[in-house]
Amino acid sequence: MNDTFLKACRGEKTDYTPVWFMRQAGRYLPEYQAIRGKISFLELCKRPELCTEVTLQPIDIFGFDAAILFSDILIAMEAMGSPLEFHEGRGPVFPEPIRSQAAVDKLIVPDPNETMPFVMETIKLLRKELKVPLIGFSGAPFTLATYLIEGGSSKVFLNTKRMAFQEPEMYHALLSKITECTSLYLQAQARAGAQALQIFDSWAGIWAPCDFERFALPYVQSIISDLRKMTDVPIIYFANNGSTLIEHSCTAGADVLGLDWRSNIGDAIKRVGNHAVQGNIDPIALFLPKAELEQRIKTLLEDAKDAKGHIFNLGHGIVPQTPPDQARIAVDAVHRFSGR
Amino acid sequence: MNDTFLKACRGEKTDYTPVWFMRQAGRYLPEYQAIRGKISFLELCKRPELCTEVTLQPIDIFGFDAAILFSDILIAMEAMGSPLEFHEGRGPVFPEPIRSQAAVDKLIVPDPNETMPFVMETIKLLRKELKVPLIGFSGAPFTLATYLIEGGSSKVFLNTKRMAFQEPEMYHALLSKITECTSLYLQAQARAGAQALQIFDSWAGIWAPCDFERFALPYVQSIISDLRKMTDVPIIYFANNGSTLIEHSCTAGADVLGLDWRSNIGDAIKRVGNHAVQGNIDPIALFLPKAELEQRIKTLLEDAKDAKGHIFNLGHGIVPQTPPDQARIAVDAVHRFSGR
Numbered sequence: 312m313n314d315t316f317l318k319a320c321r322g323e324k325t326d327y328t329p330v331w332f333m334r335q336a337g338r339y340l341p342e343y344q345a346i347r348g349k350i351s352f353l354e355l356c357k358r359p360e361l362c363t364e365v366t367l368q369p370i371d372i373f374g375f376d377a378a379i380l381f382s383d384i385l386i387a388m389e390a391m392g393s394p395l396e397f398h399e400g401r402g403p404v405f406p407e408p409i410r411s412q413a414a415v416d417k418l419i420v421p422d423p424n425e426t427m428p429f430v431m432e433t434i435k436l437l438r439k440e441l442k443v444p445l446i447g448f449s450g451a452p453f454t455l456a457t458y459l460i461e462g463g464s465s466k467v468f469l470n471t472k473r474m475a476f477q478e479p480e481m482y483h484a485l486l487s488k489i490t491e492c493t494s495l496y497l498q499a500q501a502r503a504g505a506q507a508l509q510i511f512d513s514w515a516g517i518w519a520p521c522d523f524e525r526f527a528l529p530y531v532q533s534i535i536s537d538l539r540k541m542t543d544v545p546i547i548y549f550a551n552n553g554s555t556l557i558e559h560s561c562t563a564g565a566d567v568l569g570l571d572w573r574s575n576i577g578d579a580i581k582r583v584g585n586h587a588v589q590g591n592i593d594p595i596a597l598f599l600p601k602a603e604l605e606q607r608i609k610t611l612l613e614d615a616k617d618a619k620g621h622i623f624n625l626g627h628g629i630v631p632q633t634p635p636d637q638a639r640i641a642v643d644a645v646h647r648f649s650g651r
Numbered sequence: 652m653n654d655t656f657l658k659a660c661r662g663e664k665t666d667y668t669p670v671w672f673m674r675q676a677g678r679y680l681p682e683y684q685a686i687r688g689k690i691s692f693l694e695l696c697k698r699p700e701l702c703t704e705v706t707l708q709p710i711d712i713f714g715f716d717a718a719i720l721f722s723d724i725l726i727a728m729e730a731m732g733s734p735l736e737f738h739e740g741r742g743p744v745f746p747e748p749i750r751s752q753a754a755v756d757k758l759i760v761p762d763p764n765e766t767m768p769f770v771m772e773t774i775k776l777l778r779k780e781l782k783v784p785l786i787g788f789s790g791a792p793f794t795l796a797t798y799l800i801e802g803g804s805s806k807v808f809l810n811t812k813r814m815a816f817q818e819p820e821m822y823h824a825l826l827s828k829i830t831e832c833t834s835l836y837l838q839a840q841a842r843a844g845a846q847a848l849q850i851f852d853s854w855a856g857i858w859a860p861c862d863f864e865r866f867a868l869p870y871v872q873s874i875i876s877d878l879r880k881m882t883d884v885p886i887i888y889f890a891n892n893g894s895t896l897i898e899h900s901c902t903a904g905a906d907v908l909g910l911d912w913r914s915n916i917g918d919a920i921k922r923v924g925n926h927a928v929q930g931n932i933d934p935i936a937l938f939l940p941k942a943e944l945e946q947r948i949k950t951l952l953e954d955a956k957d958a959k960g961h962i963f964n965l966g967h968g969i970v971p972q973t974p975p976d977q978a979r980i981a982v983d984a985v986h987r988f989s990g991r
Contacts, residue, residue: 467970469970472935476936476943519915554894554913555913555914555915574860575859575895578895595807599817632809
């Protein structure tokens, strides 16, 4: 068992810098495309043997230091009773957006083992195969709520902010329900064998700090507080595009703060106090010529040298067009330059 | 002539805090919609009498302290020879994306007075009517380049970054040409009578600081350096989603830094040195109930009290769904709370 990733999460000394990539199991890999060619994305998420296979692919191919469960943050929203569709090239769609108290009331807080048994089954299968730690994950309640309220992705999140600003009780009722669901879901993942948990707050960066503090952060704090009562697995909180939210994010209760690529990691590390950090190279920097990519990784590792713990990652998910060879160059460079 | 806005730009003492809104002439106004119902967006941009009318609408209705020329940043790219279309609900489209040296070579650096006479004519008409200063504007070269390279808007700007990373000479040739065009365009606006100039770097926030410094900032510096030789009108640089780029943006040479809503304005002011600031309430905060909106404006004005100069604005353009009455509440609150 290679526990370098877990040690870095806990701020313990490691022999080298562990590395994994957000969306490392995914469309940039021909091996993944071969499976996706035969089955829809949503169906794939519900087939434990196939989820296990695609989760293992990048570990076997590149030697990442952690695996992340192949799934989607919205699976749990479907389990709450909101029909979910994935349209090719358009992303997720909730055809029945949640914009009334009646719609909020209709959502259920599901038993994750009953409604998402395939996730727990995948975790158990993966733990039998993996020689590196397995990361479970969920969306953060606010980010999940945006999809339900907007009915999918959005540019300015008008419906979400309008609900928060004009109908705060309805917003709170919805967020509380999602928080309860997410809390139980992550607990179930930990019980099934997930060795770390990441909470993705993909849209955190649409809030001004004063609103993030009211409309997003408390729900994350609640989930992490619940988790701490039943497990000591490391918890990673990733508030995407959250450079102005770092001080607030430090109060979420996580062990590790994920950083998007907009911050210089050295500057961010000065602001995170006692947290380890994860990140943060621009995913599209993987398109740099080899020598420049390696130099950039070297610089990033040097900039991160004062971190309490550093897990190398991209600042956001790897893009589908990335040549796999470039991912290999990056993983090897992180290992080589950090002393493995 | 109400010169409060110009004084604030220059960091001089003002009797109250001047206010204008990005996109204040636009779709949220029924008076604007009445005109747009009869003519396409692109056609409207080329009709000086109508541009003058829609520019004046929000000044007359709400009493803003500055007017901004009604136009679009992409007009100048069309003038460079790249066909431009606006598709309802999809935004701008360049059907012939610029992705080769041959395509870069084909672009021209136009004489703005010959290719965009309607803009200079609008400025002259407006100066006869206005009792507040008139702001001219352009896009920043990098932001303009993204539209040409991507062929429109984008999510991850893969083509743009890939050109910068893999074909830096082609990228530089394109950006240099856009810079020359933009520089001449802004100079022509100043000569026609624009009393301040804003450079919109709408997509600056997709860069890591180390890349912003190489691939976006130098072109803005070049334009401002050129402008300084021929005019002393205040220059505003707005690097949207640029909270990690503030120190770099301070080297652009502008008088005023525009701030998006993600930063607390007090925190940002500590980082801008000798610059005035413009911003930065979340445009969707205009949907807050009246008392809360007023309180938020009051807090923002207090947070900004140590600024060298403060021009109140939104942190991004006003959204089309905004009730005009809410805009009025905001403008009145800025004036009232700041002592007018």
